Amino acid sequence: MAESNFPVRFVIDEHFISDLLKDKELAIKVIGKLTHIHTKSSNYPFRHNIMFDESFKNAIKDKEIRGQAILGFVHPIPVPDFLKEEHDFYSKVIRYSISIADKIPRKIIILTSPDKQKNYESNQHYKDESVKETITIWISQSAISIIDIVYNAN
Amino acid sequence: MEENTILHDGKLVEIDFANVFKDAVEYSPILKYSDSSLKTKILDAHDNQLLVVISTINSPKEIQSVDFYDEDFLRKTL
Numbered sequence: 001m002a003e004s005n006f007p008v009r010f011v012i013d014e015h016f017i018s019d020l021l022k023d024k025e026l027a028i029k030v031i032g033k034l035t036h037i038h039t040k041s042s043n044y045p046f047r048h049n050i051m052f053d054e055s056f057k058n059a060i061k062d063k064e065i066r067g068q069a070i071l072g073f074v075h076p077i078p079v080p081d082f083l084k085e086e087h088d089f090y091s092k093v094i095r096y097s098i099s100i101a102d103k104i105p106r107k108i109i110i111l112t113s114p115d116k117q118k119n120y121e122s123n124q125h126y127k128d129e130s131v132k133e134t135i136t137i138w139i140s141q142s143a144i145s146i147i148d149i150v151y152n153a154n
Numbered sequence: 155m156e157e158n159t160i161l162h163d164g165k166l167v168e169i170d171f172a173n174v175f176k177d178a179v180e181y182s183p184i185l186k187y188s189d190s191s192l193k194t195k196i197l198d199a200h201d202n203q204l205l206v207v208i209s210t211i212n213s214p215k216e217i218q219s220v221d222f223y224d225e226d227f228l229r230k231t232l
Contacts, residue, residue: 067160
């Protein structure tokens with residue numbers, strides 16, 4: 001099976017999933033592309049796209065079986081030890097993204113919803129210019145467009 | 155088969171390409187099946203078809219359901 005190097009990794013929160021599911025047929029198409037990236041990644045097969053366990057639980061709280069669908073395109077992880085004392089969710093996501101951003105492909109995209117974008121952009125850990133250059137936050141149609149670009153990158 | 159796995163609702167949920175599951179079906183003596191058609195479904199799948207396999211966490215490991223991870227599955231589960 002052909003594997004691919006994709007130019008970015010995605011860190012996904014439950015708000016992106018909830019926003020995406022407003023149009024289920026579109027969500028199915030987008031998830032198909034995220035699944036391709038996630039499973040065909042040569043560097044991180046089945047680990048390419050990441051989500052915290054707490055986001056995973058929130059994303060399925062109204063429909064448990066959705067967990068099976070989500071598992072195909074994103075890997076839920078426990079909060080790493082170095083973030084155990086971090087209580088702000090957005091800080092956790094940004095600091096985790098920083099922690100993996102020095103490894104290939106060295107570009108991280110956080111996928112979230114329009115109403116949560118500001119929570120990331122105004123976060124104290126998202127001030128440094130090098131962080132902003134390496135980690136970007138995408139929402140809605142622009143997120144779908146960037147997923148499309150990454151999907152077609154190989 | 156533990157890499158792409160989560161424990162969910164008291165069951166083991168694994169998503170992987172069919173060739174990985176086929177290898178387990180053919181060579182692992184510990185696998186059991188709640189229905190023999192599940193074994194056939196795995197063996198008949200295309201190697202690069204993504205499958206969702208749910209099994210028990212108790213001994214022995216018993217596969218209880220096999221689904222193709224495709225658009226119909228997403229439509230049903232999302």
